[in-house]
């Protein structure tokens with residue numbers, strides 16, 4: 124491999140307004156009426172990656188991280204948006220151009236066991252990309268595989284073993300060697316260390332950092348472990364329900380997080396040395412379904428810093444974080460209505476203002492001031508049991524009960540379990556979906 128100097132100036136990948144919507148199988152009536160539903164796994168994401176840079180993508184399970192990674196690697200066709208890689212438009216490439224692109228964008232998968240062919244030796248697995256891209260054959264190929272093995276800390280004697288004969292960390296090294304074989308410019312690393320224990324995680328992360336410093340590879344590093352992301356990333360993008368909630372330099376995101384969701388994620392990092400402060404917010408509940416996302420701010424149904432109607436009525440755009448918020452990073456952007464407020468307005472409406480909080484809780488709000496409570500929304504789930512119930516678009520089961528969890532001002536939750544009327548149970552397809560969307564995401568005063 125040729126040695127490259129690390130440069131962080133030129134954009135290698137620019138993805139704009141990327142959407143990936145998966146069609147949901149609906150009933151015959153829905154299809155007939157053209158009332159199709161989609162899982163909006165990625166819903167308008169902009170992401171940029173420079174040469175030799177690592178951008179971490181974090182967020183809860185199901186927020187669309189893998190789908191984003193696979194879409195920019197063109198393993199999925201984007202539903203909308205444009206992708207530029209290495210000064211070329213790659214949104215619609217196919218055939219030979221797509222094959223060439225595969226050489227430059229490689230993927231490391233979360234579960235090394237399921238991504239390695241159990242019938243092939245690891246030597247054959249690592250040699251395969253060299254064959255596909257006509258990069259080496261015969262002795263030259265074998266030598267190149269041995270070189271790659273040494274590069275990732277494996278030995279020549281491992282060549283003829285099968286994947287099941289390795290530990291998790293060794294298998295991930297095989298996955299990295301396979302990705303490196305074609306000398307890619309970008310590696311999409313989808314939770315590459317999540318399946319490994321902590322000491323092996325550190326070895327793999329250090330290996331990836333060393334390879335990056337040597338060869339100038341860029342990484343899109345997908346993870347839900349924030350401490351790993353902090354360690355390896357130059358910049359971080361926080362995703363929620365298929366969208367970017369906040370992004371900026373790693374230092375800014377960790378030292379000066381602005382989005383309530385980012386702060387809640389930070390607070391989820393276990394720590395033993397620090398007491399929780401009143402500003403510490405914890406994440407409750409589960410994200411809404413990406414096939415029926417809430418209107419307004421996608422996070423409003425769980426947001427502990429909910430401002431008021433504007434959070435429900437209007438979706439916040441990604442805005443540059445103002446200097447008032449202590450930001451020194453011009454690339455730090457956040458999608459939250461708090462960003463549009465002046466310092467005075469923020470102090471006035473500060474959700475952590477103890478006086479305002481206790482007034483909100485006791486409902487003793489002086490005439491003329493605006494009531495801002497944490498009673499934002501309920502979370503409605505559908506219980507499957509009957510073949511004739513309503514159908515959830517995100518899975519193929521039918522539903523007969525409705526489970527509603529309501530969060531009160533004090534943060535306590537209450538769950539009710541309500542059977543649907545027989546008439547509703549008998550509805551399916553298009554009719555059922557309309558009934559469901561009118562029932563879900565009811566707002567609480």
Ligand SMILES: Nc1ncnc2c1ncn2[C@@H]1O[C@H](COP(=O)(O)OP(=O)(O)OP(=O)(O)O)[C@@H](O)[C@H]1O
Pocket residue numbers: 145162163164182183184185186187188189190191347413
């Ligand atoms: N092929 C598919 N068809 C339909 N829906 C899909 C498909 N792949 C993903 N989804 C849905 O898209 C959403 C995002 O999935 P994705 O795998 O990208 O999330 P993730 O952030 O990577 O989650 P995790 O951290 O659990 O890996 C989920 O609701 C998922 O169910």
Ligand code: SF4
Pocket residue numbers: 382383384420421422423424426427428429430431434439458459460461
């Ligand atoms: S826009 Fe409103 S609901 Fe959304 S994160 Fe900001 S305060 Fe919370």
Ligand SMILES: [Mg+2]
Pocket residue numbers: 188189190313
């Ligand atoms: Mg994933």
